[in-house]
Amino acid sequence: MITTLLSGDRMGSRALTAILAAIVLALAFAPFIFPGTRALDVAAKVCVFVLLVASYDLLLGYTGIVSFAHTMFFGIGGYGVAIALSRMEVGWAALAAGTLAALALSLALSFLIGLFSLRVKAIFFAMITLAVASFFQILASQLSGLTGGEDGLTFRIPELLRPRLAAYYLVFGAALALFLALLRVVNSPFGRVLLSIRENEFRAEALGYRTVVYRTIANCLGALVATLAGALYALWLRYTGPNTTLDFAIMIDILLMVVIGGMGTMYGAVIGAAIFVVAQNYLQAGMKALSESLKGAPLLPELFHPDRWLLWLGVLFVLSVYYFPRGIVGQLRAVR
Amino acid sequence: MKSIDWKPPLLVLAVLLGALLLIGSPSTWFTLTVAGVAMGLLIFLMAAGLTLVFGLMDVMNFAHGVFIAVGAYVAVSAMKLASGAAGADSLLVNLGALVPAMLAAALAGGLLGLFFERVIIRPVYGQHLKQILITTGGMIVAEQLIHVLWGPDILQLARPAALKGSFLLGDMALEKFRLSAVVIGLAVFAAMLVLLNRTRIGLLIRAGVENKEMVEAMGYRIRRLFVAVFVAGSALAGLGGALWGMYQESVTVHIGASMMVLIFIVIIIGGLGSVLGCFTGALLVGLVANYIGFLSPKVALGSNILLMVLVLLWRPQGLYAVGK
Numbered sequence: 001m002i003t004t005l006l007s008g009d010r011m012g013s014r015a016l017t018a019i020l021a022a023i024v025l026a027l028a029f030a031p032f033i034f035p036g037t038r039a040l041d042v043a044a045k046v047c048v049f050v051l052l053v054a055s056y057d058l059l060l061g062y063t064g065i066v067s068f069a070h071t072m073f074f075g076i077g078g079y080g081v082a083i084a085l086s087r088m089e090v091g092w093a094a095l096a097a098g099t100l101a102a103l104a105l106s107l108a109l110s111f112l113i114g115l116f117s118l119r120v121k122a123i124f125f126a127m128i129t130l131a132v133a134s135f136f137q138i139l140a141s142q143l144s145g146l147t148g149g150e151d152g153l154t155f156r157i158p159e160l161l162r163p164r165l166a167a168y169y170l171v172f173g174a175a176l177a178l179f180l181a182l183l184r185v186v187n188s189p190f191g192r193v194l195l196s197i198r199e200n201e202f203r204a205e206a207l208g209y210r211t212v213v214y215r216t217i218a219n220c221l222g223a224l225v226a227t228l229a230g231a232l233y234a235l236w237l238r239y240t241g242p243n244t245t246l247d248f249a250i251m252i253d254i255l256l257m258v259v260i261g262g263m264g265t266m267y268g269a270v271i272g273a274a275i276f277v278v279a280q281n282y283l284q285a286g287m288k289a290l291s292e293s294l295k296g297a298p299l300l301p302e303l304f305h306p307d308r309w310l311l312w313l314g315v316l317f318v319l320s321v322y323y324f325p326r327g328i329v330g331q332l333r334a335v336r
Numbered sequence: 337m338k339s340i341d342w343k344p345p346l347l348v349l350a351v352l353l354g355a356l357l358l359i360g361s362p363s364t365w366f367t368l369t370v371a372g373v374a375m376g377l378l379i380f381l382m383a384a385g386l387t388l389v390f391g392l393m394d395v396m397n398f399a400h401g402v403f404i405a406v407g408a409y410v411a412v413s414a415m416k417l418a419s420g421a422a423g424a425d426s427l428l429v430n431l432g433a434l435v436p437a438m439l440a441a442a443l444a445g446g447l448l449g450l451f452f453e454r455v456i457i458r459p460v461y462g463q464h465l466k467q468i469l470i471t472t473g474g475m476i477v478a479e480q481l482i483h484v485l486w487g488p489d490i491l492q493l494a495r496p497a498a499l500k501g502s503f504l505l506g507d508m509a510l511e512k513f514r515l516s517a518v519v520i521g522l523a524v525f526a527a528m529l530v531l532l533n534r535t536r537i538g539l540l541i542r543a544g545v546e547n548k549e550m551v552e553a554m555g556y557r558i559r560r561l562f563v564a565v566f567v568a569g570s571a572l573a574g575l576g577g578a579l580w581g582m583y584q585e586s587v588t589v590h591i592g593a594s595m596m597v598l599i600f601i602v603i604i605i606g607g608l609g610s611v612l613g614c615f616t617g618a619l620l621v622g623l624v625a626n627y628i629g630f631l632s633p634k635v636a637l638g639s640n641i642l643l644m645v646l647v648l649l650w651r652p653q654g655l656y657a658v659g660k
Binding site for chain 1: 390396398456459460464465466467468469470472473474476477480481483484488593594596597600601604608634637638640641644648
């Protein structure tokens, strides 16, 4: 049954299976294993980012297109829920309306961007999405009447979700279901066509697949899932603002997670997001100790300053692109 | 030489005239035009290297913004060292501080560019996806290193005393610094045109953009040429970053990343790989940003994207498409 659930996507390594099982179990029982608000926050963030990174992997790892607009769709989901819940009567109707409106907007935007720029080179698409995403970020901070500007929006959520436990299991369940759905997509005939486009676009086209159509569909799918991830994150935080959704720094985080976890493997998203979010929250304490022990040495304390954690993940990122293009998952599979 | 396609320059002219009609007052229009041209030329400085590098080697460097940031930060340090000369009352003494600072910024950009080309980009020639990833990773690391070296705070970058304030020409106010930026930008553009059109190296670069394999078949080492262009482009980005920092009078590490968006828009509008297109695109972006900023500030932020969409609808490959 598990094989069916995973759509027959083989792990290919005992160690990988063990790690994944540990992460999933830890997330499933997080409220009971790790007491405290902060730990639960970290667990919920891992769930949301697993989903977000997996949807990005569909683009980067499976289709071979680099988009810098993924945070834009993440933000649309967050703002959709936030605007609906802060303007309409708090309840399921508002939640549904906000989510659906956000999905519709994301679909339209991703379709337009795809149609406009997926015909040409990967580089062109990357540049266009960067420009559009930065424009959207400015737009969100300018339309302060609608979006709350730089301050963002704080809102109330439906009664049933107010206990943290209920909200957590909504986030966990939805993330799990959508992740399994993404696994289904990449292991379907459609997913195989995407892979073939990544490997050899010319040949895929010659075999009769209209690559533009497939790429556009993948782009739209990725955008829709990112939108849902944004909506979930907003529900968990009960807040949406530019810094939690649209910031370019989050785009960088997603890239780091995909590449370090392993591009084109889906499971890499789980590992990458888990490592990254945990590092983000707990690595700084370790670096602080290291930095203080190095006091007096020139430059070293600054290099290990807690705020410089991104430096080391960046180095890891560059090394993985060169030496482990399939990331942690690829390494584990190679070892067996 | 091929005859030049005059439609894009005419478009710039149309924008100039149209803005004059919409704004009405010639003195306001003139002030805005000078500001727009200054901004456009600074963007051109920063973008020229990127577009040439793409044209020559099909490499897109997403870390180009780091060269800009490094140039700006080096200029901050250099101007601080020479703060006595920069604050003096005479233009000549000021230049004694400004010129070395600009050269240092360009040098720093160039050196970093050399390092990037050798270490980061060289292993991933011909692989677009990896190029985008690796240069983005390089940008993350380099930005963090800037934080390590210069600290995370916003730094002030004062203009030299003689370039503060503005001239009054009738009822038109002209900021001195903007005029200097125009002068420097035009000088670099002229030098680049001479280099590209009147020298042997320029001939090889232009030929390389048109048809790389043919140049190689003729026995020229296009790799070496490419490294030179990459370093020169990075140096120009460093210089542009220093000037842009002075234009804004403050420097943060995001100066490069925020310029990258404008630079991408400019080189897409111009046509990837085309220097002339880059120049025209930069002027258009600078002018439109200033005009719209005056006419309706709300729309200003989106004006660049709008401009890009309109240009691409007219010419999908950019103003001057480079034949591949």
